[in-house]
Amino acid sequence: MAAALDGQRVIGLDRHSAWGGLDTEMIQGDLLDDGWLTRTVGQVAPSVVVHCAAMVDVDACERQPALAEAYNVGMTRTLARAVSPGALFVYIATDGIFDGRAPYRTEADVPRPLTAYGRSKLCGEHEVRTACGNHLIVRTNFYGWSSGRKKTSAEWLYGALDRGEPITGFTDFYFTPIYVVDFVNRLRRLMASSHRGTFHLCGSERVSKHQFAMRLAEVAGLPTASLRAGSIEDAQLAAPRPRDMSLSSRRFTALTDLEVPDCLSGLRRFVPDRIRPLSERFVDARG
Numbered sequence: 029m030a031a032a033l034d035g036q037r038v039i040g041l042d043r044h045s046a047w048g049g050l051d052t053e054m055i056q057g058d059l060l061d062d063g064w065l066t067r068t069v070g071q072v073a074p075s076v077v078v079h080c081a082a083m084v085d086v087d088a089c090e091r092q093p094a095l096a097e098a099y100n101v102g103m104t105r106t107l108a109r110a111v112s113p114g115a116l117f118v119y120i121a122t123d124g125i126f127d128g129r130a131p132y133r134t135e136a137d138v139p140r141p142l143t144a145y146g147r148s149k150l151c152g153e154h155e156v157r158t159a160c161g162n163h164l165i166v167r168t169n170f171y172g173w174s175s176g177r178k179k180t181s182a183e184w185l186y187g188a189l190d191r192g193e194p195i196t197g198f199t200d201f202y203f204t205p206i207y208v209v210d211f212v213n214r215l216r217r218l219m220a221s222s223h224r225g226t227f228h229l230c231g232s233e234r235v236s237k238h239q240f241a242m243r244l245a246e247v248a249g250l251p252t253a254s255l256r257a258g259s260i261e262d263a264q265l266a267a268p269r270p271r272d273m274s275l276s277s278r279r280f281t282a283l284t285d286l287e288v289p290d291c292l293s294g295l296r297r298f299v300p301d302r303i304r305p306l307s308e309r310f311v312d313a314r315g
């Protein structure tokens with residue numbers, strides 16, 4: 029929403045009344061309430077819907093798969109069916125639908141999710157494809173600063189490094205992270221193009237969680253003495269983790285002619301944005 033506030037009307041549907049100190053038009057409600065969601069979307073009649081709401085805690089989804097399904101499948105189905113035919117439906121999808129046995133997965137690779145979260149988000153993709161001809165399903169893995177209401181994982185990592193708290197960076201768990209501003213910037217260009225369908229949109233570089241933490245520390249000038257290298261095998265997590273969640277954004281790059289950033293260049297934009305208000309972090313995305 030912060031990126032899209034450039035003259036067009038943007039309405040947020042959220043269970044909170046405000047978002048990140050932005051002067052935004054919000055309609056407050058629970059997206060799990062099918063009747064409310066269908067009525068509200070019918071009244072607003074949006075030409076574009078960007079569906080970001082989900083149950084995102086991978087371990088909570090594993091413990092409560094029926095709830096994960098209600099959020100990530102049921103809610104998506106209701107929303108996708110509520111929009112007018114022809115409206116553009118954008119679904120923020122996940123890299124967590126692959127089994128993690130090979131790097132740089134493409135859109136042609138067959139998903140095989142290991143977790144309840146991954147399965148539910150993959151079923152969400154199916155709901156979007158079935159209900160909306162005009163859709164973008166964009167699989168990603170992003171990081172950023174929060175809007176202020178709750179902490180993101182990158183924020184947590186930055187804080188732990190800053191305070192010198194002991195933390196473990198996994199050396200055997202890979203991903204292709206992209207700074208959320210870089211992601212949104214490119215997503216908006218994709219939305220404005222004639223390209224539709226399923227896309228991978230991530231950073232260009234596959235890094236381990238440990239490498240990511242080391243690079244964040246390097247860019248932010250934070251000490252790394254408290255950062256220990258470890259294995260995800262030793263973490264007590266409810267959900268199994270695919271070891272390699274990296275995605276190839278080659279299709280996106282080939283069709284749009286837009287490069288995706290490497291890890292360090294994204295972090296160099298992320299770190300200074302820490303002290304900028306949300307409304308200013310997306311200035312580039314509006315350009």
Ligand SMILES: NC(=O)c1ccc[n+]([C@@H]2O[C@H](COP(=O)([O-])OP(=O)(O)OC[C@H]3O[C@@H](n4cnc5c(N)ncnc54)[C@H](OP(=O)(O)O)[C@@H]3O)[C@@H](O)[C@H]2O)c1
Nearest residue numbers: 042043058059060080081082084120121122123168169170
């Ligand atoms: N972070 C990533 O790297 C990543 C990777 C791939 C895909 N995604 C997708 O990107 C989207 C955003 O994820 P995120 O990581 O940014 O997590 P997030 O901040 O927790 O975003 C999810 C949002 O959905 C809202 N929501 C959930 N249930 C709702 C309901 N019943 N009614 C109204 N609002 C509801 C949450 O509100 P509350 O804060 O009140 O819970 C939260 O604002 C999700 O669809 C996720 O699957 C994220």
